[in-house]
Every structure is written in structure tokens, then in C-alpha cells.
Amino acid sequence: MGRKLLLEHVGKPGIQGLEGYRANGGYRSVEKALRTLTPEAVLEEVKKSGLRGRGGAGFPTGMKWSFMAKPPGVPRYLVVNADESEPGTFKDRYLMERIPHLLVEGMITASFALGANVSYIYIRGEYFYIHRILERAIGEARAAGWLGKNILGSGFDHEIHVQIGAGAYICGEETALLESLEGKRGNPRIKPPFPAVKGLYDCPTVVNNVETIAAVVPIINDGGEEYAKIGVGKSTGTKLISAGGNIKRPGVYEIELGLPCEEFLNSDEWCGGVEGRALKAVVPGGSSVPIVPAELFFKTAKFEPRLMTYESLADGGFQTGTMLGSGGFYAYNDAQCIVRSTWNHTRFYHHESCGQCSPCREGTGWMEKVLHRLEHGHGRMDDIDLLWDIQKRIEGNTICPLGDAAAWPVASAIRHFRDEFEFHATHPTKVKDPKHFEKEPFVRKPKPVEA
Amino acid sequence: MGATIKAITRTEGTAPFAFSESALAECRTIIARYPEGRGKSALLPILHIAQAENDGWLSVDAMDAVAQLLGLRHIEVYEVASFYSMFNLHPVGRHVLEVCQTTPCMLRGSDDIVAHVEKRLGIHAGETTKDGLFTLKTVECLGSCGTAPMLQCGAKYHEDLTPAKVDALIETLRNEPTRNNYTDR
Ligand SMILES: Cc1cc2nc3c(=O)[nH]c(=O)nc-3n(C[C@H](O)[C@H](O)[C@H](O)COP(=O)(O)O)c2cc1C
Ligand code: SF4
Ligand code: FES
Numbered sequence: 300m301g302r303k304l305l306l307e308h309v310g311k312p313g314i315q316g317l318e319g320y321r322a323n324g325g326y327r328s329v330e331k332a333l334r335t336l337t338p339e340a341v342l343e344e345v346k347k348s349g350l351r352g353r354g355g356a357g358f359p360t361g362m363k364w365s366f367m368a369k370p371p372g373v374p375r376y377l378v379v380n381a382d383e384s385e386p387g388t389f390k391d392r393y394l395m396e397r398i399p400h401l402l403v404e405g406m407i408t409a410s411f412a413l414g415a416n417v418s419y420i421y422i423r424g425e426y427f428y429i430h431r432i433l434e435r436a437i438g439e440a441r442a443a444g445w446l447g448k449n450i451l452g453s454g455f456d457h458e459i460h461v462q463i464g465a466g467a468y469i470c471g472e473e474t475a476l477l478e479s480l481e482g483k484r485g486n487p488r489i490k491p492p493f494p495a496v497k498g499l500y501d502c503p504t505v506v507n508n509v510e511t512i513a514a515v516v517p518i519i520n521d522g523g524e525e526y527a528k529i530g531v532g533k534s535t536g537t538k539l540i541s542a543g544g545n546i547k548r549p550g551v552y553e554i555e556l557g558l559p560c561e562e563f564l565n566s567d568e569w570c571g572g573v574e575g576r577a578l579k580a581v582v583p584g585g586s587s588v589p590i591v592p593a594e595l596f597f598k599t600a601k602f603e604p605r606l607m608t609y610e611s612l613a614d615g616g617f618q619t620g621t622m623l624g625s626g627g628f629y630a631y632n633d634a635q636c637i638v639r640s641t642w643n644h645t646r647f648y649h650h651e652s653c654g655q656c657s658p659c660r661e662g663t664g665w666m667e668k669v670l671h672r673l674e675h676g677h678g679r680m681d682d683i684d685l686l687w688d689i690q691k692r693i694e695g696n697t698i699c700p701l702g703d704a705a706a707w708p709v710a711s712a713i714r715h716f717r718d719e720f721e722f723h724a725t726h727p728t729k730v731k732d733p734k735h736f737e738k739e740p741f742v743r744k745p746k747p748v749e750a
Numbered sequence: 751m752g753a754t755i756k757a758i759t760r761t762e763g764t765a766p767f768a769f770s771e772s773a774l775a776e777c778r779t780i781i782a783r784y785p786e787g788r789g790k791s792a793l794l795p796i797l798h799i800a801q802a803e804n805d806g807w808l809s810v811d812a813m814d815a816v817a818q819l820l821g822l823r824h825i826e827v828y829e830v831a832s833f834y835s836m837f838n839l840h841p842v843g844r845h846v847l848e849v850c851q852t853t854p855c856m857l858r859g860s861d862d863i864v865a866h867v868e869k870r871l872g873i874h875a876g877e878t879t880k881d882g883l884f885t886l887k888t889v890e891c892l893g894s895c896g897t898a899p900m901l902q903c904g905a906k907y908h909e910d911l912t913p914a915k916v917d918a919l920i921e922t923l924r925n926e927p928t929r930n931n932y933t934d935r
Contacts, residue, residue, distance in 0.1 A: 374785075386852045386891040424798065424836045425892050427905040460783040465794050465834035468890065482793035482820075484833040500788060541896060544857045549896035586853055586891075629854045629895065643853045647890055653833075733861065 347523030349535035354508030387627030487699035534608035544629030547571035584624020587704030589711030642670035648705035676727035854895035904930020
């Protein structure tokens with residue numbers, strides 16, 4: 300059993316309410332921070348913990364906080380990113396639904412460190428029922444004096460508001476989120492300036508993922524050094540992984556970073572193995588990260604066991620590696636078609652492109668069209684090079700990383716599964732049946748890996 | 751979405767729109783959450799309320815009422831309403847079934863669920879049944895991939911779907927006289 304820092308108390312009676320949460324040690328981090336620590340000392344603990352942003356990019360949280368500009372007389376904001384729209388990711392929903400006070404507590408402690416008197420949770424509109432759970436938790440916290448003026452007599456004031464989105468993946472990108480929170484279309488801003496200097500209402504702002512802010516609670520309770528003892532190298536602490544796809548035990552799991560990938564997939568404590576058939580491929584960190592074939596998920600190109608850490612999953616770069624991303628994990632069995640799934644991924648990015656940059660707006664649409672025709676038996680051999688060319692022209696040429704996120708799934712699918720794309724061009728009648736690999740899986744010749 | 755153009759057009763025979771008293775009170779509470787002069791921040795939550803009060807969609811009248819309430823130009827409301835996929839700019843059925851079709855759901859059989867609903871209701875995704883009871887929408891990942899396939903109807907998630915479960919849900923909804931909205935109204 301791994302250690303659990305966030306989900307330890309989930310499922311205990313009354314844990315969703317303030318009383319039950321308090322009975323299990325809730326709000327200790329607020330007491331400790333406001334009574335015994337300075338904001339600088341809280342920041343120091345977060346730095347020591349090595350915590351990295353859990354929203355996808357893995358940027359060190361302590362460093363992000365230390366960039367917060369502090370011009371006198373200007374308000375500062377903490378904005379929690381609860382947009383959670385990265386396909387495959389459902390961990391924040393789980394956390395907010397099962398233990399909402401953990402997020403509220405983390406926000407108060409983090410805001411104390413940041414000097415923010417108002418913070419917002421931006422939650423995707425579809426999570427409407429969770430919005431209500433959060434409002435209830437915030438109401439309880441306010442009534443008990445954990446929010447409001449002069450909390451615990453410390454002189455620190457804090458208010459939390461929940462803002463609801465309305466269906467747009469791009470609003471998970473931090474600057475699009477801020478635009479949306481200001482009541483506008485979710486068009487990402489050009490950076491710099493970064494939100495830490497000019498964020499919400501042009502004021503210094505930190506945007507953090509739900510899980511990142513929740514992790515501040517155990518970090519302050521036990522100290523940053525204790526937290527940093529868990530994990531491997533620069534991947535410290537625990538991570539929530541939402542596991543889905545063709546596995547026996549889908550769900551949200553809290554793992555200690557450093558767990559071997561093979562154990563995570565096959566152990567009955569976690570995914571419980573692949574459902575029914577053989578494992579074909581894995582997307583370990585949400586749809587934006589490269590897809591990897593089974594053998595490269597278990598072992599790196601150097602034949603070392605792959606671990607669930609930021610570094611190990613990325614080992615080998617995009618040639619043989621992938622990314623931990625948001626922890627939105629899904630596995631493919633051998634009945635699945637990579638061309639079909641790549642078409643589906645690309646359709647998603649085309650739909651979700653905000654439309655500001657031509658390479659992203661047009662390129663995602665072109666890729667969708669080409670993939671559609673390949674998957675439906677109207678493709679040509681040239682289409683594979685065409686797709687490669689389009690994705691390359693999107694990557695790195697856009698305002699925000701959605702362009703890259705649309706390019707990577709296509710590039711990695713072609714890189715590792717090119718023969719399957721060729722099969723589609725050469726077997727049009729066969730692939731017209733949408734379940735073409737169900738009876739007769741496609742047998743791939745694994746490419747020899749250059750060490 | 752941004753890249754997909756949604757046209758703003760007046761729908762013939764649309765009822766005029768006015769916020770109810772309780773909705774106005776809720777709108778005022780929402781506006782108070784933001785700093786002085788930042789009332790525009792309330793636009794998304796208030797559009798949700800307007801949609802709930804207008805049979806599940808935003809008519810031009812409803813959007814204009816929102817613009818007036820927040821002191822915005824009409825275009826500021828239209829450009830936002832047309833950007834976000836949860837805002838319907840045309841009338842919808844009483845029950846809107848939103849089936850997730852994104853990859854993790856596809857791996858667990860969402861294509862079959864979409865096909866089943868289409869056959870069962872005799873409509874394609876994006877259409878409304880003639881009796882006005884059901885609209886079928888395909889949507890992107892709803893953060894429920896571990897319990898896929900799934901659909902959302904109003905605020906409620908229906909997970910681990912099978913064709914039989916879908917049939918039972920449709921039968922239940924058929925007898926439900928009121929719309930399931932995202933908001934509490
Ligand atoms: C297209 C796109 C979508 C994103 N969606 C999310 C999201 O849903 N939730 C999230 O926390 N971060 C998301 N991010 C990352 C955010 O921009 C930002 O890096 C993150 O919220 C920072 O928090 P962290 O440092 O705690 O990870 C997204 C980024 C991009 C480019
Ligand atoms: S990359 Fe795509 S989503 Fe990002 S700003 Fe450009 S068009 Fe919009
Ligand atoms: S892919 Fe359907 S809920 Fe995530």
C-alpha cells in the first residue's frame with residue numbers, strides 16, 4: 300500500500316461536511332500557518348516539498364508562487380483551475396466531490412502565503428453539481444470562521460468564490476481561464492506578461508490546479524521535507540491518477556510517484572490489468588501527451604523499468620517516451636484501432652481550438668479530415684506524410700500549447716504505429732467496418748529501438 | 751467553440767424574455783462577487799440562468815436582456831454565448847441527452863451508445879424529436895471516463911451505460927414533465 304496524503308480520509312462518514320472533516324484533522328494547516336508561520340515560511344515549506352503543478356505541465360509550485368509580483372496597494376489573486384477537461388482526466392472531480400474541504404483548506408493556506416484576500420475556483424460548467432458541493436463547503440467554512448475577516452485573529456481576511464464555466468476545453472489554459480473569468484471568450488493571452496505579473500483584472504495572480512492546492516495541506520501539516528521524502532528525484536509526493544480505457548478497475552488512485560508502470564497497470568491494487576485482451580498502447584497523462592505502445596510503457600529505450608514519474612515517463616523524449624501530464628491515464632486493448640482513436644483525438648482538438656491562430660484552427664481541421672478519410676477507407680498512402688507535415692507545422696507555431704497538444708497525438712501515433720496507418724490505406728474495404736480489429740487484431744512489428 | 755461558427759439568428763415565433771424576480775435576485779448576488787466595475791465577470795453564470803429561464807436555450811431576446819442587466823453591448827454577449835458549447839442558440843427538447851464521444855469513452859463503447867440513442871429516438875446527433883421531448887447532443891470529455899460510456903442530462907451524470915440502461919432512462923424522462931437544468935431553477 301502506498302501512502303495517501305489527499306485521499307486518506309475519503310469515504311469516512313461525514314467527511315464531506317465540516318464536522319467530519321475537522322474530526323479527521325481538517326483545517327490544521329490553516330491553524331499552523333496563520334498562528335505560527337509567516338507567509339514567507341509557508342512558501343519556504345512549499346519550495347522544500349518539491350511540489351510540482353498537477354494540472355499538466357509540472358512546473359514547480361514554490362517557484363511559481365515566488366514570481367508573484369507585489370506592487371503596493373494592488374490586490375493579488377489565487378485562481379484554482381477546476382476546469383478539468385483534458386480527456387481522460389477526472390481526478391479533480393473526484394477530490395472535490397468526496398473531500399471538498401481539502402480544497403477549501405488548501406486555498407486558505409495558499410492564499411495566506413500569496414497575500415491574496417480573494418480567490419476564485421473556476422469550475423467547468425458541466426460539473427454543476429460539484430459547484431453546489433463546493434458552495435456548501437465554503438458556506439460551512441465561512442460560518443465557522445475559517446473564511447471572512449480576521450481569520451483566527453491573525454488579521455488575515457479571505458473570501459472564496461466559485462465561478463462556473465460553460466463548456467470549453469481551452470478555458471483550462473490559464474490565460475484563457477482568466478479571460479473567461481472576466482466574462483469574455485476563452486481566447487488565450489499572449490505571454491509574457493505572465494499571470495504572476497498581470498493576471499485577473501490585470502492584477503498579480505497565481506493559477507493552480509485543484510490537486511496542487513490540495514497538496515499544500517499535507518505539506519504544511521507535516522513539513523515540506525517530509526513530503527519530499529516520498530517519490531523519486533524531482534518527482535516528489537503523491538499524484539492522483541484517473542485510470543480508464545480497457546482496464547479491469549477504472550477509477551481514481553493516489554500513487555506515490557515512482558511506482559513502476561507495470562505494477563500500476565497490472566496490480567489489483569490499481570488498474571487490475573487489461574480487460575480481456577492484450578495491451579496495445581497507453582496514454583498516461585491525458586489525450587495531449589504522446590501515445591506509447593505497450594512495450595515502451597513498461598520499459599524505457601534503455602530497457603529500464605519505466606516509473607510513474609515526470610522524468611521516467613518522459614525518458615527518451617518523444618522518440619520513445621511520453622509525459623505524466625495531468626495523470627489522465629487510459630489503456631488500449633488490441634481490439635482498438637489507432638487510426639480511429641487518432642481521428643477521435645483530432646476531432647476533439649479541432650472542436651476545442653479557440654480559433655485565434657491559423658495553424659491550430661485550420662491545421663486541426665485538415666488533420667481531422669485526412670484522418671476521417673483514412674479511417675473510413677478513402678485514404679491514400681500520401682496521407683500519412685501529409686498528416687506528418689501538418690502536425691509539424693502546427694507544433695511550436697501557436698499562441699498557446701493547445702496547438703502542440705493537437706500535434707503530439709498525431710505525431711506519436713504515426714511514429715509508433717505507421718504500419719497500421721499504411722494498412723488503412725491499403726485495405727479500404729476491411730477498415731470500412733468500424734470494428735475492424737475486434738475479431739482480427741492488427742499485428743504490429745515493433746520497431747527496433749535505437750539505444 | 752471558437753473555431754466552429756455558431757450563427758446568431760432570430761428564431762421565428764420566439765416568446766419574449768424577462769427574468770423572474772428570483773432569478774434577478776440570484777443575478778445580483780453573483781454580480782456582488784466581483785470587484786467594483788467588473789460586473790462583466792458575471793456574464794457566464796448569468797447566461798446559464800437566462801438559458802434555464804428560457805426553456806433551455808438563449809434567444810436573441812434573452813441575450814439582450816442579459817446585456818441590459820450587465821450594462822454590456824449586445825455583441826459582447828453574443829460573442830460569448832456563441833463561444834461556449836453549453837449555450838444553446840436554438841430551441842432544444844425538454845430533455846437534452848449529451849453523450850460523451852471523446853477517446854476514453856470511445857474505448858469503452860460510446861459509439862454504440864450514440865448509435866443506440868439515435869435508433870431509439872429516430873434522430874441524429876444534433877437533432878430534436880418531433881414531439882419536442884428529446885434533443886441528442888454529442889459532447890466532449892465530461893470528466894467521467896472511468897465510468898464510461900456516459901451521458902449527461904441537465905446537471906445529472908448517467909454512467910456505466912448499457913443499451914438497456916439508456917432505454918430505461920429514456921422511459922423515465924418521457925414521463926418527467928420538467929426540464930433538468932444545469933442550474934437549480
Ligand atoms: C489547452 C490546455 C488545457 C488545460 N487544461 C487544464 C485543466 O483543465 N486543468 C488544469 O489544472 N490545468 C490545465 N491546463 C494547464 C494550465 O494552463 C496551467 O498550467 C495550470 O492550471 C497550472 O496549475 P499547476 O501549476 O498547479 O499545474 C491546460 C493547459 C492547456 C494548454
Ligand atoms: S493554439 Fe489554438 S487554442 Fe491556442 S490560442 Fe491558438 S488557436 Fe487558440
Ligand atoms: S472521455 Fe467521456 S467522460 Fe472523459
